[in-house]
Amino acid sequence: MPYFGWARQDRKDRPRVPIGAKLVANMLVAAGVDRVMTMDLHADQIQGFFDIPVDALYASGIFVPYIESLHIEDLSIAAPDMGGAKRANTYAKHLGTPIIISHKERAKANVVGKMTAIGEVEGRNVLIVDDMIDTAGTICMAADMLMARGAKSVRAAITHPVLSGPAYERINDSALEEVIVTDTIPLNPNKDLHKFTVLSVADIFADV
Structure with a gap:
């Protein structure tokens, strides 16, 4: 279950x-699932919702080598919000870069x-x-602010x-130079994807 x-x-x-995550965890166990492999859970504590072994994998294993291959000078890693500071700090340590933390105030759900x-x-x-991008409002606002x-x-x-609603259009209209994603969710082939780079997670799951 990549996503x-x-x-x-x-x-x-x-x-x-x-608590939807716990409900689905119970349903999977009731259906006979005896092990779950997934990637970059939104919150690590979700592993505790399952009464079976959970392999929580991390996309940093493919993101870090790709970023290193770009040879970007004066690189800094940024968290889009305070909740993502731990993830950003992990990447910053791997890449040996400074860290930037964005602080957002939400007006309402999915609106910053x-x-x-x-x-x-x-x-x-x-x-x-970050672990996911939904409507792209936060990421695009962060990019423009930076x-x-x-x-x-x-x-x-x-x-x-995830890229719901106007996400593709927001990304293409934003200051983002490139959006690197994995193939845990397929992109919409009918959208303008010129800013997207897709990396496969197949090898990470195959090695588990």
Whole structure:
């Protein structure tokens, strides 16, 4: 299960709603599944929702070599929000780069109100890392904000390209130079994909 699609439903955000990730975990076990392999869970604690072994794999194994092959100078790794700081720090350690943390205030679900950045941005080539991209509002706002703060370029490395609603159009209209994704979710072939680079996760799953 390369993309565990219920991962964002990992807590009760209002009364009388289910924790969807736990519900699906129970359903899989009831159906007879005895082991789960998945990649870049939205929250690591979701592994504890299962009563069977879970192999939580990481896309950094293919993202890091690709980024290194680009030989980008003055590279900094950015988290799109405070929740992604741990992931960004892991990439920064692998690549030996500084880290930038974006802070966002949501006006409502999938709508970001305003955004600021913590860290040195001016003169840097920035790579934003995250586990998924949905409507692309956060990523595109972060890219535009970083360019306005003096970044040389902004790329993004995102494991799961959900890309709902106007996501493709937002990306193509944004300051993002390149969006690197995996094939855990197929891209829409009818969209303009000139900014996208797709890396395969097949070898990572095959090696488990």
